[in-house]
Amino acid sequence: MKIWANSGDSHIIEPMNLFDRLPDHIKERLPRTVKDPSGAFETIYVDGLEFKRELPQGPRKKKGFGGINARPIGTTDDDFITRVINGNDASHRLRDLDDEGVWGEVIYPGLGIWQFNIRTPEVARAGARVLNEFVAHFQSKSPRFVCCMTLPLADVDSAVAEIKWGREQGFLIAFLPVKPPAGRPEWHDDEWAPLWAAFEEAGMRIGFHIGTEPMAPNQRQGLYYRGPGGAVLNYVETTYGGQRAVTQLIACGALDRHPDLKVLVSEGGATWGPFLADRMDEGYRQHGAAVKPTLKRLPSQYLYEQVYASFQHDSSAVKACSAMGWQNVLWGSDYPHFEGTFGHTQKTLHELFDDVDPAVSRRIRIGAFQELFPSVPAPPAD
Ligand code: MN
Numbered sequence: 366m367k368i369w370a371n372s373g374d375s376h377i378i379e380p381m382n383l384f385d386r387l388p389d390h391i392k393e394r395l396p397r398t399v400k401d402p403s404g405a406f407e408t409i410y411v412d413g414l415e416f417k418r419e420l421p422q423g424p425r426k427k428k429g430f431g432g433i434n435a436r437p438i439g440t441t442d443d444d445f446i447t448r449v450i451n452g453n454d455a456s457h458r459l460r461d462l463d464d465e466g467v468w469g470e471v472i473y474p475g476l477g478i479w480q481f482n483i484r485t486p487e488v489a490r491a492g493a494r495v496l497n498e499f500v501a502h503f504q505s506k507s508p509r510f511v512c513c514m515t516l517p518l519a520d521v522d523s524a525v526a527e528i529k530w531g532r533e534q535g536f537l538i539a540f541l542p543v544k545p546p547a548g549r550p551e552w553h554d555d556e557w558a559p560l561w562a563a564f565e566e567a568g569m570r571i572g573f574h575i576g577t578e579p580m581a582p583n584q585r586q587g588l589y590y591r592g593p594g595g596a597v598l599n600y601v602e603t604t605y606g607g608q609r610a611v612t613q614l615i616a617c618g619a620l621d622r623h624p625d626l627k628v629l630v631s632e633g634g635a636t637w638g639p640f641l642a643d644r645m646d647e648g649y650r651q652h653g654a655a656v657k658p659t660l661k662r663l664p665s666q667y668l669y670e671q672v673y674a675s676f677q678h679d680s681s682a683v684k685a686c687s688a689m690g691w692q693n694v695l696w697g698s699d700y701p702h703f704e705g706t707f708g709h710t711q712k713t714l715h716e717l718f719d720d721v722d723p724a725v726s727r728r729i730r731i732g733a734f735q736e737l738f739p740s741v742p743a744p745p746a747d
Pocket of ligand 1: 374375376574631632699702
């Protein structure tokens with residue numbers, strides 16, 4: 366029997382030629398990749414910086430780290446390109462979703478994650494607008510597509526202006542990297558306060574996707590550790606950033622000042638939510654003399670009410686809702702990424718939910734997503 370789920374974690378991988386329409390002096394500073402003739406790695410150029418990314422050798426041994434485009438053993442570049450092209454074709458994508466039993470989707474940008482390496486405001490604005498026009502057009506093809514805006518983060522005023530524009534285009538959510546661009550203060554700093562006000566005023570959600578910390582030049586994407594345990598260490602490392610971002614927004618009072626501001630953390634599991642809530646309350650009470658600003662309620666209450674998390678395979682994530690009482694747990698497919706559930710979504714959904722209280726199952730598969738995006742129509746009955 367097919368069961369349906371909304372996805373709090375999906376992706377679009379934009380064509381690189383989107384930037385071609387921009388003037389040369391801007392285009393040359395936006396992300397572009399050049400493959401090394403050996404095929405072993407590619408170099409990504411962004412705003413005068415260079416980054417290297419190892420390319421999977423296919424059919425290949427998986428390398429010891431998992432970037433967001435990691436591909437399993439046995440898949441080739443062609444498999445990857447086919448999946449990307451199909452995902453960018455709205456009608457093909459909807460057929461894939463129907464086959465898999467996925468209904469609405471939060472769709473994250475691909476090239477947008479490089480915004481955190483753009484330091485020139487004019488370049489950041491032009492690049493974000495091109496990506497946003499592309500996904501606005503894509504989003505218009507189905508009410509099931511909830512595309513994330515990309516924000517120009519080189520300066521806060523540009524980001525606020527883009528949110529105002531995005532609201533007029535019908536965007537419901539904007540992507541933020543889990544950490545601001547290099548050299549800028551972190552999310553708890555007052556510098557970003559206008560951004561939180563703009564999100565709330567626009568009724569737009571914040572979407573943090575794990576693994577989106579700014580990279581330093583010469584740092585390979587997703588590669589923090591080498592040596593024994595490197596693959597697992599690198600994968601787990603990517604999950605901490607979303608937790609840190611949420612802690613910052615709660616501790617600095619942003620969620621207290623903006624009660625309608627809601628935050629989604631995608632692909633990072635869910636049981637961390639109740640754990641962090643306990644830790645924050647402990648700090649808030651036991652170190653109360655040093656706490657600044659004071660909040661109207663305990664930190665845990667902001668987390669339980671205004672923060673949401675999506676997971677794809679983690680069996681403990683269901684218990685964050687059923688056993689720990691965090692209602693804001695969403696499932697996510699990670700489509701079209703190869704580490705997601707494409708091809709085995711029904712199996713995964715049945716394994717996760719068949720033995721779960723139907724109300725909890727429905728909340729995680731459908732209800733929490735609907736609460737964030739009430740304008741998305743409901744899926745067919747199971
Ligand atoms: Mn994802």
